[in-house]
Amino acid sequence: MDNLVELLKRRLARERVARKHAEQIIEEKSRELYARSLELEQTVAAERRARSEVETLLQAFEAFTEKLDFNEIVTHLKAFIKRLIPHDSGEIYFFDGETLSRHIGWAPGEDGTVAETKIIPAVLVNEILAASHPIVSSETNNQAMARGWGIPSETKTWMAVPMAAQGNPVGCLTLGCRQPDAFCVANVRLVQAIANEAAVAFENARLFREVQKLSTIDALTGLYNRRYFNATAQVEFQRAERYDLPLSAIMMDIDHFKRVNDTYGHASGDRVLGEVAKACGDGLRAMDLLARYGGEEFCLLVPETPLKGAMILAERLRGQVAALVFDSDKGSFTVTASFGVSERLGVQDSMGNLLKRSDRALYEAKDGGRNCVVACAQRVHNLSIVDRPS
Amino acid sequence: MKGMVFTEFLELVDEKFSFEITERLIEMSQLPSDGIYTAVGTYDYQEIVTLVSNLSTLTDATVSDLLKAFGRHLFQRFVLSFPLFFEGMCSSMEFLPRVQDYVHSEVRKLYPDAELPNFSCSKPEGGTMIMTYRSSRNLADLAEGLILACIDHFGDSLSVEREKSPDDASETRFIIRQK
Numbered sequence: 001m002d003n004l005v006e007l008l009k010r011r012l013a014r015e016r017v018a019r020k021h022a023e024q025i026i027e028e029k030s031r032e033l034y035a036r037s038l039e040l041e042q043t044v045a046a047e048r049r050a051r052s053e054v055e056t057l058l059q060a061f062e063a064f065t066e067k068l069d070f071n072e073i074v075t076h077l078k079a080f081i082k083r084l085i086p087h088d089s090g091e092i093y094f095f096d097g098e099t100l101s102r103h104i105g106w107a108p109g110e111d112g113t114v115a116e117t118k119i120i121p122a123v124l125v126n127e128i129l130a131a132s133h134p135i136v137s138s139e140t141n142n143q144a145m146a147r148g149w150g151i152p153s154e155t156k157t158w159m160a161v162p163m164a165a166q167g168n169p170v171g172c173l174t175l176g177c178r179q180p181d182a183f184c185v186a187n188v189r190l191v192q193a194i195a196n197e198a199a200v201a202f203e204n205a206r207l208f209r210e211v212q213k214l215s216t217i218d219a220l221t222g223l224y225n226r227r228y229f230n231a232t233a234q235v236e237f238q239r240a241e242r243y244d245l246p247l248s249a250i251m252m253d254i255d256h257f258k259r260v261n262d263t264y265g266h267a268s269g270d271r272v273l274g275e276v277a278k279a280c281g282d283g284l285r286a287m288d289l290l291a292r293y294g295g296e297e298f299c300l301l302v303p304e305t306p307l308k309g310a311m312i313l314a315e316r317l318r319g320q321v322a323a324l325v326f327d328s329d330k331g332s333f334t335v336t337a338s339f340g341v342s343e344r345l346g347v348q349d350s351m352g353n354l355l356k357r358s359d360r361a362l363y364e365a366k367d368g369g370r371n372c373v374v375a376c377a378q379r380v381h382n383l384s385i386v387d388r389p390s
Numbered sequence: 391m392k393g394m395v396f397t398e399f400l401e402l403v404d405e406k407f408s409f410e411i412t413e414r415l416i417e418m419s420q421l422p423s424d425g426i427y428t429a430v431g432t433y434d435y436q437e438i439v440t441l442v443s444n445l446s447t448l449t450d451a452t453v454s455d456l457l458k459a460f461g462r463h464l465f466q467r468f469v470l471s472f473p474l475f476f477e478g479m480c481s482s483m484e485f486l487p488r489v490q491d492y493v494h495s496e497v498r499k500l501y502p503d504a505e506l507p508n509f510s511c512s513k514p515e516g517g518t519m520i521m522t523y524r525s526s527r528n529l530a531d532l533a534e535g536l537i538l539a540c541i542d543h544f545g546d547s548l549s550v551e552r553e554k555s556p557d558d559a560s561e562t563r564f565i566i567r568q569k
Contacts, residue, residue: 007413014426022428
């Protein structure tokens, strides 16, 4: 019995020590686990951040690919940068082949934009555009560069991110922060990724605009072509109708143009078309729509202008055309032009009819001796033919 | 070796022999740990060798029989402690090939410092499976106990034949056949 008690005591003593050992081990393990859980928490947070960045980037990329409008891309770029990178101020510059000029800027705490022009010194332009990666200035690095860009001294960290599409410089993006060393490597990488994508979008928008321009502009005169005129005039006509505004159309034809071509050559003829277009285009209002309608025929739509005003305008143009002097191998010469003018009539009128009436008036001007302005069904001028090319 | 092996072993001695035998075993074994084990600790492998061989001296059982019985006991504990390993398993032929890749890799997650034996399985012909046990510990008897308990657990009707590898002393093959 005593022996059994002795054995039990020994067992109990062992169990007590074992329990203490176990407690120590468990405590140590739980400390390890706690440290590991903290590590995991940080890893998870970092992963979440990275995932959210990737998602935003994807959104940005998708948004960029959908946009062909320059200003929309600017708005998008600004919005994404504001969302992703903590910063106090930013600017977007575009490269025109020589200089970088600021398109938009935003300052601390403001929703509005800084619009005044800012042009970057040529030496810095090359430096930033030649860099294939962002230039980041902190309190110790690249300070001269930042000052050269006119960055105020309270901006402690600043970066300039070049934007290039297929190796061609498009512009650059700058971000400033009042805190020192505010941009981490991940920030810089992110901005660069967005800038690259925006650059491609800007380039696409530019190409789109160019293609659009090619399809609406007459290459020889730089005026709108007939197709663009017809489409736009239709819209203008409807607007005039809706608000009951006056609207006039002027048809103009260069007199004896064939004779110019035959006498002075086609190169001179082309020059005449260009100069006449320029002379007529000068001094027009932004809302006026001037187009080359065909051969040597031009068409001018003057919104919010009744017949009387359009007649005055046409007369001024007639004078401007007649005053042009052209030089050629065969001596200098002048040209004249005839004008037909009509205005929008009340109801039941159409753009087509308006043009038809102007055209009819133009025929009357031609019949009436040329170099004159004729209103629809109403002759105003009937001047003798002057400065006719010989 | 994981402390669980020691605590389970001493419990089995308590259960199969007696409380006194356990105490005498610990006393005569003069162990570095003084026989103070916790399931969460790690102890020298030599101590289990000493304990088994001394138990054989104290009782009539051979070391081999003791290890096989211990293997059977451990398997039952595994079933209770790690039910997840047995989920969806219908037979020992299905379970045993998973020991190496699945069970041991999971055990390593729980005990990164565990020293686990290597079990590889091959099925050369229909109905036969060869499970090869490789370990520096030479605990093939323990492995046999585990395999037999596994077969019993699933209620399979299988025979286990054991052969030593002719070229590698640390390798033992268990040929498991349908009865």
